[in-house]
Amino acid sequence: xxxxxxxxxxxxxxxxKLIKRSPNNYSQYEKNVDLIINEVKExxxxxxxxxxxxxDKANINTTNILVTNEEIDEAYEQVDNRIVDVxxxxxxxxxxxxxxxxxxxxxxxxxxxxxxQKVTPLNRVGVYVPGGKAVYxxxxxxxxxxxxxxxxNEIIMCTPPMENAKAYAQTIVAANEAGVDKxxxxxxxQAIAAMAFGAxxxxxxxxxxxxxxxxxxxxxxxxxxxxxxxxxxxxxxxLVLADETANPRYIAADLLSQAEHDExxxxxxxxxxxxxxxxxxxxxxxxxxxxxxxxxxxxxxxNYGYIIVAENINDAIDVCNEIASEHLEIITxxxxxxxxxxxxxxxxxxxxxxxxxxxxxxxxxNHVLPTNGTARFFSPxxxxxxxxxSSIISYSKEALEKVYKDIIYFAESEKLTAHANSIKVxxxxxxxx
Numbered sequence: 001x002x003x004x005x006x007x008x009x010x011x012x013x014x015x016x017k018l019i020k021r022s023p024n025n026y027s028q029y030e031k032n033v034d035l036i037i038n039e040v041k042e043x044x045x046x047x048x049x050x051x052x053x054x055x056d057k058a059n060i061n062t063t064n065i066l067v068t069n070e071e072i073d074e075a076y077e078q079v080d081n082r083i084v085d086v087x088x089x090x091x092x093x094x095x096x097x098x099x100x101x102x103x104x105x106x107x108x109x110x111x112x113x114x115x116x117q118k119v120t121p122l123n124r125v126g127v128y129v130p131g132g133k134a135v136y137x138x139x140x141x142x143x144x145x146x147x148x149x150x151x152x153n154e155i156i157m158c159t160p161p162m163e164n165a166k167a168y169a170q171t172i173v174a175a176n177e178a179g180v181d182k183x184x185x186x187x188x189x190q191a192i193a194a195m196a197f198g199a200x201x202x203x204x205x206x207x208x209x210x211x212x213x214x215x216x217x218x219x220x221x222x223x224x225x226x227x228x229x230x231x232x233x234x235x236x237x238x239l240v241l242a243d244e245t246a247n248p249r250y251i252a253a254d255l256l257s258q259a260e261h262d263e264x265x266x267x268x269x270x271x272x273x274x275x276x277x278x279x280x281x282x283x284x285x286x287x288x289x290x291x292x293x294x295x296x297x298x299x300x301x302x303n304y305g306y307i308i309v310a311e312n313i314n315d316a317i318d319v320c321n322e323i324a325s326e327h328l329e330i331i332t333x334x335x336x337x338x339x340x341x342x343x344x345x346x347x348x349x350x351x352x353x354x355x356x357x358x359x360x361x362x363x364x365x366n367h368v369l370p371t372n373g374t375a376r377f378f379s380p381x382x383x384x385x386x387x388x389x390s391s392i393i394s395y396s397k398e399a400l401e402k403v404y405k406d407i408i409y410f411a412e413s414e415k416l417t418a419h420a421n422s423i424k425v426x427x428x429x430x431x432x433x
Contacts, residue, residue: 001255001284001305003277006270011319014268014306015373018323021264021304022234022372023217033189033218040193045200051190056131058161060185065201067167067183075172083170087137087177090362094141097364098149101383112396121151122228122386124203126195127180128210129171131160131187136211137174138360142367142381143210143230144178150386155180156205158195160187188212189219196223209381211368230381234371235264237304238356239325239345241316241338244273246331247352251276252283254329254355259300260293266304268323270316277307317341324375327356346375401427 004010019025039047045062052060076084107116127143130136140157147155157180159171167185175183184202186194191202192212198204207228208220220229238258240251255267271277284301288294310316317338320328324344332338335350342348346369347359360367370378404423411419 001267001269001281001301001307003274003281003307003309006308006310006315006319010308011322014308015322017304018237018266019372021266023214023221023232026214026218029214030218030222033215033222036189036215037193037196037219037222040190040199041197044194044198048186048190048194048199048201051188052161052186055188055190056160057163058165058185060161060165062201064165065185067172067185071166072172072176075167075169075176078169079173083137084173084177086362087141087174090138091141091145091177093362093364094145094366095149098146098366098383101146102149103384103387107392112399114392114394116392118390118392119387120390121153122147122206122388123152124154124156124205125152125386126205126208126227127155127157128187128191128195128208128212128216129157129159129175130210130212130216131162131168131171135168135170137170138367139211140171140174140180141178144175144180146366146381146383147209147386148179150383152386154182156182156184156195156203158184158186158191158202160191161185187216189215192216192219192223196227207386209368209385230368230385231370231374231378233368235266236261236327237266237325237371238268238327238329239320239323240269240271240329240331241320242269242271242273242276242329242331243313243333244276245333246271246276248276248279249283250352250355251280251329251331252287255280255305256284256287256291256297257355257357258327259297259305260291261296261300263296263299264304265300266325267301268305268325269307270310270319271307272310272313272316274309277309281307313338320345324370324373326369326371326375327359329354329356344373344375346370346378346380397426 049060052058103119105118125147129140144155157175159167161167194202195205195208209230211233217232221232236258242251258265259267269280288297321344326346328345329349330338331352339348359365366380366382368381404427407423408420
């Protein structure tokens, strides 16, 4: 990893390089994604099955696209009992955390006026779960359980099949434990299109959530507006903010935990201590020699791995806020005090025993987080993503009579005379106006 002194030029170079990883900058794939979406819109199941055979080498049809109860039982036989036990423990933590986010409808009433907000869960949500290079049952839990807590009526899941037309066993088990209603064996942009517009086999949903490759990300971007989406997720990233009190071995291990995701993953250390920076670099080199995803890690660190040395903690905090990382670990003398100065981060991990994988798998907060600097204006996936809010307004005649002239004047000032008339007609006969 490169060790650089923090300057305005270094900061600009870093931010420019990170933003290029965003799916918004991969327009060369959009034409193919649009073709897939249009085919599914027009031909529905026929296109779904053709694309699944083409991309996943799996023969899927109306009789086997849906995971059956027998396949669910078979999946439990294939998955280690200890993994099932860990999934269940993580489920408890995730449900407990997200239950704190649940909102209720509320109303206020005075002087003939009733105002309020009605909270309604979405009716049907689609969850996308990747397959292929890696299987992520943890992502199943993180995307499904907030929707369950919110009270969503129906949750369906799409996941790409293996060549034998089966879904991955761990994915099936996690989905069953989380309470998914139906699991469809279809992936890629074609699965997003099916959930957005409906097919004979796959129903149209109200919102699509879940991670995926660049084709999935761009497909979600393309269908946004027809349905809701969680976000257009970019590659994973971790930022560690540390001072001289931090353990370099821990920092190195945590940086590599994200670098192993893929070649576009970003791992950055911002520190006030040059000696720590040098020690972390040595620890990273030692770890890489024994880690299984060495090639991916090396490419990730070569392109998006940085160790930045700041002159003081305030400068270090400022650059962390500008990067607005998906994951931010604070390993300083007083991490809680430092945390109060952080404005932009998806998830914040405090202290040397709160490493990022704790949040990925087990602690309870959601691991679906804003990437590519979008933590400046986006939040982690949560219960709010699976509800909608309706404003409630009710005025009695007496309450409206007190303010109707003000409303008429406001509407006429905008040259919207029909708006004004809508209020005026309720009083014009009585007032002779």
